[in-house]
Amino acid sequence: MSDDTSLDEFDREILRRLQVDARATGEEIGAAVHLSAAAVQRRIKRLRAIGAITAEVAIVDPALVGQAMSFIVGVELERERADMLDAFRRAARADPNVQQCYYVTGVADFILIVVARDMADFEAFTRRLLFDNSNIRRFTTSVVMSRDKVGNVVPV
Structure with a gap:
Protein backbone atom coordinates (compact mmCIF):
# COMPACT_ATOMS: atom_id res chain seq x y z
CA MET A 1 0.00 0.00 0.00
CA VAL A 60 -29.87 8.86 16.77
CA ASP A 61 -33.53 8.55 15.77
CA PRO A 62 -34.78 12.16 15.96
CA ALA A 63 -38.34 11.15 16.88
CA LEU A 64 -37.17 9.10 19.86
CA VAL A 65 -35.40 12.14 21.34
CA GLY A 66 -38.29 14.53 20.80
CA GLN A 67 -37.31 15.96 17.40
CA ALA A 68 -40.34 14.54 15.61
CA MET A 69 -40.50 16.99 12.70
CA SER A 70 -38.11 17.44 9.78
CA PHE A 71 -38.01 20.25 7.24
CA ILE A 72 -36.20 20.98 4.00
CA VAL A 73 -35.51 24.71 3.82
CA GLY A 74 -34.32 26.57 0.74
CA VAL A 75 -32.59 29.84 1.59
CA GLU A 76 -31.99 32.67 -0.88
CA LEU A 77 -29.51 35.33 0.22
CA GLU A 78 -29.79 39.01 -0.58
CA ARG A 79 -26.07 39.33 -1.37
CA GLU A 80 -23.62 36.55 -2.23
CA ARG A 81 -20.38 38.14 -1.12
CA ALA A 82 -17.86 35.71 0.33
CA ASP A 83 -18.13 37.21 3.82
CA MET A 84 -21.94 36.94 3.72
CA LEU A 85 -21.81 33.32 2.56
CA ASP A 86 -19.32 32.49 5.30
CA ALA A 87 -21.43 34.24 7.94
CA PHE A 88 -24.50 32.22 6.96
CA ARG A 89 -22.47 28.99 6.91
CA ARG A 90 -21.18 29.69 10.43
CA ALA A 91 -24.68 30.43 11.71
CA ALA A 92 -26.11 27.26 10.13
CA ARG A 93 -23.27 25.10 11.48
CA ALA A 94 -23.75 26.51 14.96
CA ASP A 95 -27.52 25.98 15.10
CA PRO A 96 -28.40 22.62 16.69
CA ASN A 97 -31.61 22.27 14.66
CA VAL A 98 -29.67 22.32 11.37
CA GLN A 99 -28.66 18.76 10.56
CA GLN A 100 -27.27 19.41 7.10
CA CYS A 101 -26.37 22.54 5.15
CA TYR A 102 -25.60 22.58 1.43
CA TYR A 103 -24.43 25.53 -0.68
CA VAL A 104 -26.17 24.86 -4.01
CA THR A 105 -26.82 26.19 -7.48
CA GLY A 106 -30.30 27.18 -8.64
CA VAL A 107 -32.92 29.42 -7.09
CA ALA A 108 -31.83 28.77 -3.51
CA ASP A 109 -28.33 29.53 -2.32
CA PHE A 110 -28.49 27.02 0.54
CA ILE A 111 -30.57 23.94 1.31
CA LEU A 112 -30.95 23.07 4.97
CA ILE A 113 -32.21 19.88 6.58
CA VAL A 114 -33.73 20.92 9.89
CA VAL A 115 -35.28 19.01 12.79
CA ALA A 116 -37.64 20.43 15.41
CA ARG A 117 -39.81 19.22 18.27
CA ASP A 118 -42.94 20.80 16.80
CA MET A 119 -44.08 23.77 14.71
CA ALA A 120 -43.45 26.22 17.56
CA ASP A 121 -39.86 24.98 17.81
CA PHE A 122 -39.48 25.35 14.03
CA GLU A 123 -40.91 28.86 14.17
CA ALA A 124 -38.34 29.76 16.86
CA PHE A 125 -35.64 28.36 14.56
CA THR A 126 -36.85 30.47 11.60
CA ARG A 127 -36.86 33.60 13.72
CA ARG A 128 -33.40 32.86 15.09
CA LEU A 129 -31.62 31.89 11.89
CA LEU A 130 -33.68 33.35 9.06
CA PHE A 131 -35.96 36.26 10.01
CA ASP A 132 -33.32 37.94 12.18
CA ASN A 133 -30.75 37.80 9.34
CA SER A 134 -30.92 40.89 7.13
CA ASN A 135 -29.09 39.04 4.33
CA ILE A 136 -31.92 36.51 3.84
CA ARG A 137 -34.02 37.54 0.83
CA ARG A 138 -36.51 34.70 1.22
CA PHE A 139 -36.79 31.07 2.23
CA THR A 140 -39.08 28.21 1.36
CA THR A 141 -39.98 25.30 3.57
CA SER A 142 -41.09 21.76 2.80
CA VAL A 143 -42.35 19.67 5.70
CA VAL A 144 -41.09 16.10 5.58
CA MET A 145 -44.08 13.75 5.63
CA SER A 146 -42.04 10.56 6.07
CA ARG A 147 -38.38 9.61 6.30
CA ASP A 148 -38.23 6.92 3.63
CA LYS A 149 -34.44 6.81 3.34
CA VAL A 150 -31.95 8.62 5.50
CA GLY A 151 -28.31 7.69 5.51
CA ASN A 152 -24.71 8.61 5.28
CA VAL A 153 -23.40 5.48 3.59
CA VAL A 154 -21.32 6.47 0.56
CA PRO A 155 -20.95 3.91 -2.25
CA VAL A 156 -17.32 2.78 -2.13
Missing part, protein backbone atom coordinates in the same frame (compact mmCIF):
# COMPACT_ATOMS: atom_id res chain seq x y z
CA SER A 2 1.44 3.40 -0.94
CA ASP A 3 1.70 6.41 1.38
CA ASP A 4 -0.62 8.56 -0.75
CA THR A 5 -4.39 8.71 -0.54
CA SER A 6 -5.11 5.94 -3.05
CA LEU A 7 -7.40 3.18 -1.84
CA ASP A 8 -7.07 -0.47 -2.71
CA GLU A 9 -9.87 -3.04 -2.61
CA PHE A 10 -9.06 -3.97 1.02
CA ASP A 11 -9.43 -0.32 2.04
CA ARG A 12 -12.71 -0.05 0.15
CA GLU A 13 -14.12 -3.19 1.76
CA ILE A 14 -13.08 -1.99 5.20
CA LEU A 15 -14.86 1.34 4.52
CA ARG A 16 -17.99 -0.49 3.32
CA ARG A 17 -18.10 -2.54 6.51
CA LEU A 18 -17.39 0.37 8.86
CA GLN A 19 -20.17 2.43 7.28
CA VAL A 20 -22.64 -0.32 8.19
CA ASP A 21 -21.21 -0.95 11.68
CA ALA A 22 -18.48 1.32 13.06
CA ARG A 23 -18.27 -0.91 16.14
CA ALA A 24 -17.08 -3.93 14.12
CA THR A 25 -13.80 -5.19 15.52
CA GLY A 26 -10.57 -5.60 13.61
CA GLU A 27 -10.97 -9.34 14.08
CA GLU A 28 -14.47 -9.36 12.57
CA ILE A 29 -13.48 -7.21 9.62
CA GLY A 30 -10.24 -9.11 9.12
CA ALA A 31 -12.05 -12.46 8.99
CA ALA A 32 -14.43 -11.08 6.36
CA VAL A 33 -11.78 -9.46 4.15
CA HIS A 34 -8.99 -12.02 4.72
CA LEU A 35 -6.55 -9.77 6.59
CA SER A 36 -5.15 -9.98 10.09
CA ALA A 37 -6.76 -7.86 12.79
CA ALA A 38 -3.48 -5.89 13.06
CA ALA A 39 -3.47 -5.19 9.31
CA VAL A 40 -7.09 -4.00 9.50
CA GLN A 41 -6.26 -1.69 12.42
CA ARG A 42 -3.27 -0.22 10.54
CA ARG A 43 -5.47 0.41 7.52
CA ILE A 44 -8.22 2.01 9.64
CA LYS A 45 -5.63 4.27 11.27
CA ARG A 46 -4.38 5.31 7.81
CA LEU A 47 -7.96 5.84 6.53
CA ARG A 48 -8.54 8.21 9.46
CA ALA A 49 -5.22 9.99 8.86
CA ILE A 50 -5.92 10.66 5.16
CA GLY A 51 -9.46 11.83 5.88
CA ALA A 52 -11.30 8.92 4.23
CA ILE A 53 -12.99 8.39 7.62
CA THR A 54 -14.19 11.78 8.78
CA ALA A 55 -16.14 10.76 11.92
CA GLU A 56 -17.39 7.77 13.85
CA VAL A 57 -20.70 8.62 15.48
CA ALA A 58 -23.93 7.12 16.80
CA ILE A 59 -26.94 7.81 14.57
Whole structure:
Protein backbone atom coordinates (compact mmCIF):
# COMPACT_ATOMS: atom_id res chain seq x y z
CA MET A 1 0.00 0.00 0.00
CA SER A 2 1.44 3.40 -0.94
CA ASP A 3 1.70 6.41 1.38
CA ASP A 4 -0.62 8.56 -0.75
CA THR A 5 -4.39 8.71 -0.54
CA SER A 6 -5.11 5.94 -3.05
CA LEU A 7 -7.40 3.18 -1.84
CA ASP A 8 -7.07 -0.47 -2.71
CA GLU A 9 -9.87 -3.04 -2.61
CA PHE A 10 -9.06 -3.97 1.02
CA ASP A 11 -9.43 -0.32 2.04
CA ARG A 12 -12.71 -0.05 0.15
CA GLU A 13 -14.12 -3.19 1.76
CA ILE A 14 -13.08 -1.99 5.20
CA LEU A 15 -14.86 1.34 4.52
CA ARG A 16 -17.99 -0.49 3.32
CA ARG A 17 -18.10 -2.54 6.51
CA LEU A 18 -17.39 0.37 8.86
CA GLN A 19 -20.17 2.43 7.28
CA VAL A 20 -22.64 -0.32 8.19
CA ASP A 21 -21.21 -0.95 11.68
CA ALA A 22 -18.48 1.32 13.06
CA ARG A 23 -18.27 -0.91 16.14
CA ALA A 24 -17.08 -3.93 14.12
CA THR A 25 -13.80 -5.19 15.52
CA GLY A 26 -10.57 -5.60 13.61
CA GLU A 27 -10.97 -9.34 14.08
CA GLU A 28 -14.47 -9.36 12.57
CA ILE A 29 -13.48 -7.21 9.62
CA GLY A 30 -10.24 -9.11 9.12
CA ALA A 31 -12.05 -12.46 8.99
CA ALA A 32 -14.43 -11.08 6.36
CA VAL A 33 -11.78 -9.46 4.15
CA HIS A 34 -8.99 -12.02 4.72
CA LEU A 35 -6.55 -9.77 6.59
CA SER A 36 -5.15 -9.98 10.09
CA ALA A 37 -6.76 -7.86 12.79
CA ALA A 38 -3.48 -5.89 13.06
CA ALA A 39 -3.47 -5.19 9.31
CA VAL A 40 -7.09 -4.00 9.50
CA GLN A 41 -6.26 -1.69 12.42
CA ARG A 42 -3.27 -0.22 10.54
CA ARG A 43 -5.47 0.41 7.52
CA ILE A 44 -8.22 2.01 9.64
CA LYS A 45 -5.63 4.27 11.27
CA ARG A 46 -4.38 5.31 7.81
CA LEU A 47 -7.96 5.84 6.53
CA ARG A 48 -8.54 8.21 9.46
CA ALA A 49 -5.22 9.99 8.86
CA ILE A 50 -5.92 10.66 5.16
CA GLY A 51 -9.46 11.83 5.88
CA ALA A 52 -11.30 8.92 4.23
CA ILE A 53 -12.99 8.39 7.62
CA THR A 54 -14.19 11.78 8.78
CA ALA A 55 -16.14 10.76 11.92
CA GLU A 56 -17.39 7.77 13.85
CA VAL A 57 -20.70 8.62 15.48
CA ALA A 58 -23.93 7.12 16.80
CA ILE A 59 -26.94 7.81 14.57
CA VAL A 60 -29.87 8.86 16.77
CA ASP A 61 -33.53 8.55 15.77
CA PRO A 62 -34.78 12.16 15.96
CA ALA A 63 -38.34 11.15 16.88
CA LEU A 64 -37.17 9.10 19.86
CA VAL A 65 -35.40 12.14 21.34
CA GLY A 66 -38.29 14.53 20.80
CA GLN A 67 -37.31 15.96 17.40
CA ALA A 68 -40.34 14.54 15.61
CA MET A 69 -40.50 16.99 12.70
CA SER A 70 -38.11 17.44 9.78
CA PHE A 71 -38.01 20.25 7.24
CA ILE A 72 -36.20 20.98 4.00
CA VAL A 73 -35.51 24.71 3.82
CA GLY A 74 -34.32 26.57 0.74
CA VAL A 75 -32.59 29.84 1.59
CA GLU A 76 -31.99 32.67 -0.88
CA LEU A 77 -29.51 35.33 0.22
CA GLU A 78 -29.79 39.01 -0.58
CA ARG A 79 -26.07 39.33 -1.37
CA GLU A 80 -23.62 36.55 -2.23
CA ARG A 81 -20.38 38.14 -1.12
CA ALA A 82 -17.86 35.71 0.33
CA ASP A 83 -18.13 37.21 3.82
CA MET A 84 -21.94 36.94 3.72
CA LEU A 85 -21.81 33.32 2.56
CA ASP A 86 -19.32 32.49 5.30
CA ALA A 87 -21.43 34.24 7.94
CA PHE A 88 -24.50 32.22 6.96
CA ARG A 89 -22.47 28.99 6.91
CA ARG A 90 -21.18 29.69 10.43
CA ALA A 91 -24.68 30.43 11.71
CA ALA A 92 -26.11 27.26 10.13
CA ARG A 93 -23.27 25.10 11.48
CA ALA A 94 -23.75 26.51 14.96
CA ASP A 95 -27.52 25.98 15.10
CA PRO A 96 -28.40 22.62 16.69
CA ASN A 97 -31.61 22.27 14.66
CA VAL A 98 -29.67 22.32 11.37
CA GLN A 99 -28.66 18.76 10.56
CA GLN A 100 -27.27 19.41 7.10
CA CYS A 101 -26.37 22.54 5.15
CA TYR A 102 -25.60 22.58 1.43
CA TYR A 103 -24.43 25.53 -0.68
CA VAL A 104 -26.17 24.86 -4.01
CA THR A 105 -26.82 26.19 -7.48
CA GLY A 106 -30.30 27.18 -8.64
CA VAL A 107 -32.92 29.42 -7.09
CA ALA A 108 -31.83 28.77 -3.51
CA ASP A 109 -28.33 29.53 -2.32
CA PHE A 110 -28.49 27.02 0.54
CA ILE A 111 -30.57 23.94 1.31
CA LEU A 112 -30.95 23.07 4.97
CA ILE A 113 -32.21 19.88 6.58
CA VAL A 114 -33.73 20.92 9.89
CA VAL A 115 -35.28 19.01 12.79
CA ALA A 116 -37.64 20.43 15.41
CA ARG A 117 -39.81 19.22 18.27
CA ASP A 118 -42.94 20.80 16.80
CA MET A 119 -44.08 23.77 14.71
CA ALA A 120 -43.45 26.22 17.56
CA ASP A 121 -39.86 24.98 17.81
CA PHE A 122 -39.48 25.35 14.03
CA GLU A 123 -40.91 28.86 14.17
CA ALA A 124 -38.34 29.76 16.86
CA PHE A 125 -35.64 28.36 14.56
CA THR A 126 -36.85 30.47 11.60
CA ARG A 127 -36.86 33.60 13.72
CA ARG A 128 -33.40 32.86 15.09
CA LEU A 129 -31.62 31.89 11.89
CA LEU A 130 -33.68 33.35 9.06
CA PHE A 131 -35.96 36.26 10.01
CA ASP A 132 -33.32 37.94 12.18
CA ASN A 133 -30.75 37.80 9.34
CA SER A 134 -30.92 40.89 7.13
CA ASN A 135 -29.09 39.04 4.33
CA ILE A 136 -31.92 36.51 3.84
CA ARG A 137 -34.02 37.54 0.83
CA ARG A 138 -36.51 34.70 1.22
CA PHE A 139 -36.79 31.07 2.23
CA THR A 140 -39.08 28.21 1.36
CA THR A 141 -39.98 25.30 3.57
CA SER A 142 -41.09 21.76 2.80
CA VAL A 143 -42.35 19.67 5.70
CA VAL A 144 -41.09 16.10 5.58
CA MET A 145 -44.08 13.75 5.63
CA SER A 146 -42.04 10.56 6.07
CA ARG A 147 -38.38 9.61 6.30
CA ASP A 148 -38.23 6.92 3.63
CA LYS A 149 -34.44 6.81 3.34
CA VAL A 150 -31.95 8.62 5.50
CA GLY A 151 -28.31 7.69 5.51
CA ASN A 152 -24.71 8.61 5.28
CA VAL A 153 -23.40 5.48 3.59
CA VAL A 154 -21.32 6.47 0.56
CA PRO A 155 -20.95 3.91 -2.25
CA VAL A 156 -17.32 2.78 -2.13
